[in-house]
Amino acid sequence: MAVQQGVYRGVSAADRVADRRARLLTAGLSVWADPGTRTTMTAVCAAAGLSERYFYESFAGLDALLEAVMDGVAAEIEETSRAAAEAAGDDPVARVRAGVRAFVDLLLEDPRKGRVAIVESVAVPKLRRRRTELLRYLAHQSAVESRALLGGAEQTRNHDEIGGLLFIGGMAELVTAWLDGAVEATPAEITDAASRALLSLYR
Structure with missing residues (x-):
């Protein structure tokens, strides 16, 4: 049976994008609210466990x-x-x-x-x-x-x-x-x- 296009390990491409966006939002909240951490894209990506490439997938900046x-x-x-x-x-x-x-x-x-x-x-x-x-x-x-x-x-x-x-x-x-x-x-x-x-x- 052919693998359905865009599906990886049973998760569609759209769902993977939505999951990464949710992780970035959660990380953004944590980093932004932490007075001991400078709020940068790098800090947010590190907290989300994602690269900057995935950041730009969901947000312009x-x-x-x-x-x-x-x-x-x-x-x-x-x-x-x-x-x-x-x-x-x-x-x-x-x-x-x-x-x-x-x-x-x-x-x-x-x-x-x-x-x-x-x-x-x-x-x-x-x-x-x-x-x-x-x-x-x-x-x-x-x-x-x-x-x-x-x-x-x-x-x-x-x-x-x-x-x-x-x-x-x-x-x-x-x-x-x-x-x-x-x-x-x-x-x-x-x-x-x-x-x-x-x-x-x-x-």
């Missing part, structure tokens, strides 16, 4: 990889928080608290994700704009969901967007201080403070 890491973290934050809120039932306060706590727990489980997306990205000039775009996107999503849960008829959409920006901007600063050790707080305290802040903007 280091900035493209780091942007993909940021995008992945932002998507995980959104998906995790939304799933937790939906699982909390119909009570608006419970949904807000569940969504915030899921975000906090995500950072506890892997602090690297908050560090690269919120803290380290500021230091990379080409990524600052993307960081701003992601924060504004999350602020908009917060505004949309908060209007559905908490918004009154007297509130305008502009009011909602302002509230979303205040909440996400405040959360970014709080998380930065928390990860840097400038603020000592338990996960419950972070959740309580953030939940109260969001609820106060729409009630």
Whole structure:
């Protein structure tokens, strides 16, 4: 029987490319979040166990990889928080608290994700704009969901967007201080403070 073109040891070429890309993303997160390691393509490839030839198979350059890491973290934050809120039932306060706590727990489980997306990205000039775009996107999503849960008829959409920006901007600063050790707080305290802040903007 002829070997199917592009298949090696039962794995297709497309799957091998996807696996290498995933390894590079994982390595990129680890290297970027490590303050003792300079974030370079060489360091990322070494951590992934891949040559630079395979790096260029998936990414145009280091900035493209780091942007993909940021995008992945932002998507995980959104998906995790939304799933937790939906699982909390119909009570608006419970949904807000569940969504915030899921975000906090995500950072506890892997602090690297908050560090690269919120803290380290500021230091990379080409990524600052993307960081701003992601924060504004999350602020908009917060505004949309908060209007559905908490918004009154007297509130305008502009009011909602302002509230979303205040909440996400405040959360970014709080998380930065928390990860840097400038603020000592338990996960419950972070959740309580953030939940109260969001609820106060729409009630």
